[in-house]
Amino acid sequence: MTHIRQYQPDRYTIIGNHLAQHRDLSLTAIGVGTHILSLPEGAAVDIRTLAARFPEGRDRIAFALRELEAHGYVRRVRERTPDGRVITRTYAHSAPAVMGQGAAEREAAPPPVAPEPPRPQVPAPAPVPAVETPAASGEHRTAARALLVALRRTDDRLTLPERDVRRLVPGVAAWFENGASAEAVRRTLSADLPPDLRNPAGLLAHRLRELLPPPLPVCPESPPDPDTGAGRPSRPDPFQTCDGCERAFRGREPGLCRDCRGEPVARDPAVVADPAVAA
Numbered sequence: 001m002t003h004i005r006q007y008q009p010d011r012y013t014i015i016g017n018h019l020a021q022h023r024d025l026s027l028t029a030i031g032v033g034t035h036i037l038s039l040p041e042g043a044a045v046d047i048r049t050l051a052a053r054f055p056e057g058r059d060r061i062a063f064a065l066r067e068l069e070a071h072g073y074v075r076r077v078r079e080r081t082p083d084g085r086v087i088t089r090t091y092a093h094s095a096p097a098v099m100g101q102g103a104a105e106r107e108a109a110p111p112p113v114a115p116e117p118p119r120p121q122v123p124a125p126a127p128v129p130a131v132e133t134p135a136a137s138g139e140h141r142t143a144a145r146a147l148l149v150a151l152r153r154t155d156d157r158l159t160l161p162e163r164d165v166r167r168l169v170p171g172v173a174a175w176f177e178n179g180a181s182a183e184a185v186r187r188t189l190s191a192d193l194p195p196d197l198r199n200p201a202g203l204l205a206h207r208l209r210e211l212l213p214p215p216l217p218v219c220p221e222s223p224p225d226p227d228t229g230a231g232r233p234s235r236p237d238p239f240q241t242c243d244g245c246e247r248a249f250r251g252r253e254p255g256l257c258r259d260c261r262g263e264p265v266a267r268d269p270a271v272v273a274d275p276a277v278a279a
Helices: 027-038 047-053 058-070 103-108 138-153 162-177 182-190 200-210
Strands: 074-080 086-092 239-241 248-250
Touching (some): 027 058, 027 086, 047 058, 058 074, 182 200
Antiparallel strands (some): 074 086, 239 248
């Protein structure tokens, strides 16, 4: 790359490399942050205004603002005006690691009437660790990716960037490998979300790792049929009515009981006999 630099006497904005080359922010968040820092004091930077200015849409812009807020570039505070209205005031930090919530913000804001206490500065969330799981089939990985991408339809706060989708795919695929349905995974990931969700990918990774169900047990094979050698259901044979003496006995097919067939019946006094079977 070769820079073609021209002298700009006016209409320019100084943007730090800590924002322009941020390793954990999405490209949309970097662009929104750069645009906000270029605006004059008092400009509107709410989701509706930004969505009307750019083609990304409300969901992507809302997610980008949450990223900037989580990393300290944007802080939104609800304040009460002298006429009693409650407004949301946005503070844009050009260097959040240096500039804290101090005198600069207090001097810029008009004195509110009975202000609500501001929310504390939220540290940047740690990178979402990849969920360590055994290798999953390609079919399960494809279904896992589709489920993660579609979570935004359940709650727009679960709109995930591409890098987090790739990290979470193995964890969802492991649920599928253990026999969980797509609806069970979706319900587990999207249920009871905290009202102030700041790191959705981290929450999803925690639930995938800690709530992973065990594999379904393998059904034991039924004992072989004594006549044919083939397996048969483990449940007992149904009751039949003896064709010779009208007594009930258990058997796979109608016919004669053991007495009528002349077969001896082993009787153990230590076992409580079923009267119907004893017949």
